[in-house]
Amino acid sequence: MGLIKKVTLSTVGLGSAALGYLGLATTIVSPLPADDPLWQSKSFAKYNRHRNPSTQDICVKRIPLAKIRPELLEKEGDLALEFCRGVWGGWGYRFQRAYLARKYHSPATTHQLWTVEQLAHSAYAPGTVLTDHFEVVERTANEITMRCGDTPRNPNPRESDGLFVLSAAVDRASGEAVLGLKSCFFTSKDKVEGIQGPMPGWMEELHRWYSRIWMETGSWRVTR
Known part of the structure; x- marks a missing residue:
């Protein structure tokens, strides 16, 4: 019993440290500012009519x-793309990817991205679909916007809908790369x-912690 108690306390301690x-x-910033570019985007106007x-x-x-891999700073867009690859091909998405693959990978969805290898090397061009849940609907040099909430095979208005924006920009004034998951x-x-x-x-709170995990594990892909 003493050993079990020690292991349990150690696990709780590690979990608390990780969350900390x-x-x-x-x-986390919520709600989004009134002047956030998302509100004026083509995707928001189209899908939240x-x-x-x-x-x-x-x-x-x-x-x-x-701390950023220097080759990712040579050409605009490379940092955002590599960060996107890190999020979907990284450890933080592994469990959900496996779950969705077991449930939705079929002859009807074989054209989508399913494997870690595919997710880690895709160009994420508009129209790219991954794990029957995300579809790239808009793309700029520093942002990749995806529609989510339901299967991309349903192009119609949905009970559950949404947009997910992965971004990466260089702040020369502060000497930092700024990564975002919106x-x-x-x-x-x-x-x-x-x-x-x-x-x-309660679901919103869990979502925010999940976003933090995706952010952290996705950022590993762009650092030295």
Whole structure:
């Protein structure tokens, strides 16, 4: 019993330390500012045509440029792409990827990205679909916007819909790379009254910690 107690306490301690590190290494901003570019984007106008209330946030991590792989700073867009590859091909997405593969990988979805190798090397061009849950719908040099919430095989308005934006930019003034994971979840099928987003509070909190994990493990791909 004493050994079990010690192991349990050690596990709790490690878990608390990990959460503490994630909390210090990343920043969550919610709600998104009124002037956030997402609100004026083509994707938001197209998929949230009713302008329904949303659950929104952005997870941010700042990394000194000295710690970034130097080849990723030579050409605009390389940092964002490699960060995107790190998120989906990284450890943080492994469990969900495996779960979705068991449930949805079929002859109808073989054209999608499923393996770690595919996710870690894709160019993530518009139209790219991964694990029957995310589809690249918009792309700039520093941002990759994906639609989520339901299978991409359903192009129609949905009960569960949303946008997920992965970004990476260089802040020369501070000497840092700024990585971002922006989420915006909403219902697009019908008009929704009120101001409450679709996620209950407890689910929103879990989502934010999950975003922190994706951010941390995805950032490993771009650092030395």
